Amino acid sequence: MMVTRRHFVGTIAAATSLAAMGLRAQTRSITFVGWSPEEAASRPTIAALFDGYRTSTGNKLDVIGFPWAQMQQNVLLRMRSGQPLDIVQLAERWLPQFGATGRLADMSQVFGKAQLQKQISPGVLALGEYRGKQLGLPWTAGSIGMVANAKVLHDAGVSDVPKSVEAFVAALRSVKKANPESVPYAMCSKNNNTLSPDFQVWLWTFGGRLFDEKGKVAVNSPASVRALTFMSDLIKEGLAAKDIDRPDARRMFAQHQSGFYNDAPLARGFARSNSGQGDKFDSFVIAMPTPVMRAADTPRSLAWGHLLTIFGDGKTPIDAQSAQAKLLAYLVLNDDAQLQYYRDIGLFPVTNSALAKLASDPYVSTWSKSARTALKDETSYWGNAAELTTIVGEEVQAALLAQKSPAAAIESMAKRLEAGTAGTMRL
Numbered sequence: 536m537m538v539t540r541r542h543f544v545g546t547i548a549a550a551t552s553l554a555a556m557g558l559r560a561q562t563r564s565i566t567f568v569g570w571s572p573e574e575a576a577s578r579p580t581i582a583a584l585f586d587g588y589r590t591s592t593g594n595k596l597d598v599i600g601f602p603w604a605q606m607q608q609n610v611l612l613r614m615r616s617g618q619p620l621d622i623v624q625l626a627e628r629w630l631p632q633f634g635a636t637g638r639l640a641d642m643s644q645v646f647g648k649a650q651l652q653k654q655i656s657p658g659v660l661a662l663g664e665y666r667g668k669q670l671g672l673p674w675t676a677g678s679i680g681m682v683a684n685a686k687v688l689h690d691a692g693v694s695d696v697p698k699s700v701e702a703f704v705a706a707l708r709s710v711k712k713a714n715p716e717s718v719p720y721a722m723c724s725k726n727n728n729t730l731s732p733d734f735q736v737w738l739w740t741f742g743g744r745l746f747d748e749k750g751k752v753a754v755n756s757p758a759s760v761r762a763l764t765f766m767s768d769l770i771k772e773g774l775a776a777k778d779i780d781r782p783d784a785r786r787m788f789a790q791h792q793s794g795f796y797n798d799a800p801l802a803r804g805f806a807r808s809n810s811g812q813g814d815k816f817d818s819f820v821i822a823m824p825t826p827v828m829r830a831a832d833t834p835r836s837l838a839w840g841h842l843l844t845i846f847g848d849g850k851t852p853i854d855a856q857s858a859q860a861k862l863l864a865y866l867v868l869n870d871d872a873q874l875q876y877y878r879d880i881g882l883f884p885v886t887n888s889a890l891a892k893l894a895s896d897p898y899v900s901t902w903s904k905s906a907r908t909a910l911k912d913e914t915s916y917w918g919n920a921a922e923l924t925t926i927v928g929e930e931v932q933a934a935l936l937a938q939k940s941p942a943a944a945i946e947s948m949a950k951r952l953e954a955g956t957a958g959t960m961r962l
Contacts, residue, residue: 564595569624573600628915631962634665640845658907671842675882677800678836678909721784721796727928750961755949763941838909
């Protein structure tokens with residue numbers, strides 16, 4: 536379902552008459568709505584965490600799970616019908632859309648801004664910020680970043696993880712020379728939902744943007760053409776390949792057929808599974824910052840994470856002693872729960888103290904540090920984000936498949952983005 540601003544306006548109007556139902560007395564159960572309780576890998580851990588909350592607080596908790604792809608639609612339906620929505624799990628890219636409804640509580644008012652910043656890095660907290668308010672607490676935080684395969688690099692004679700774009704290309708050529716059948720960089724070259732994030736990372740690396748600070752289309756620039764030319768040239772030279780999606784990249788990486796690829800922090804978990812070696816494969820998985828053009832540049836990655844939000848009526852204050860706040864504190868601000876989530880599922884903790892306990896693991900510490908400077912998906916600030924993601928993905932793929940020149944693809948992308956955002960308010 537494409538969630539547009541019109542859907543949200545309709546939802547708010549329909550929910551206004553039911554606002555009094557938004558926050559119920561604490562004598563009833565509070566309701567958690569999310570996708571993690573539905574996923575086989577996380578279900579046992581989530582269930583145990585919820586049981587721990589019930590036992591430690593004596594509060595009642597109802598859990599409603601939906602598949603990830605159906606979350607937005609079902610949250611909207613529950614808003615329209617006035618069904619309980621106390622704690623809702625959101626992907627970070629959905630925050631502008633749901634934040635625009637005025638239904639989300641400001642966590643800085645619930646827990647205190649100073650207290651949150653004491654426990655969680657401001658760079659991580661930024662994942663849950665919208666229009667100057669802390670509308671969500673990161674449950675897990677990371678980025679779509681890059682990983683390197685230590686064995687592939689060693690076999691190719693590459694001694695150091697490349698820090699510059701120039702060194703990165705040189706490493707790719709060494710990998711290709713050592714193994715002509717390999718795909719040195721398993722860059723995504725199909726599927727708009729993975730093409731758009733990967734392109735944006737390289738776009739930022741080369742100094743470009745999709746939109747400027749005021750929401751005006753800014754992608755038709757020399758920097759954008761250079762970024763897309765770089766990606767296209769990798770395929771022409773055989774350093775990347777056509778028809779690659781994230782699952783393909785994960786398998787090639789685990790089979791030592793690729794030296795680098797982009798993924799979320801679960802990359803190591805996928806490598807364990809796809810290799811069949813479990814945690815014995817960990818030594819081959821290196822988290823690395825995205826290579827930069829100049830030494831002084833900030834490595835770029837795309838912000839990624841799960842948020843926990845409190846849905847209310849937008850007016851009634853929620854304090855730290857409420858059942859909703861206690862659940863968030865238990866799941867997010869409790870190191871034991873955060874570390875259990877990491878050990879069982881592989882999702883990074885967010886509190887400074889929990890991360891400090893994992894400091895000896897370079898995979899976690901390197902990735903977490905890089906994630907603090909991650910940028911949010913630029914399309915997520917628009918109500919028709921799915922449409923804009925499709926536009927970006929289609930034009931990038933046209934260039935990667937040599938159906939258009941990079942310059943022509945960028946020009947077409949700009950025109951289509953301008954048409955797609957015309958008359959649409961930026962969230």
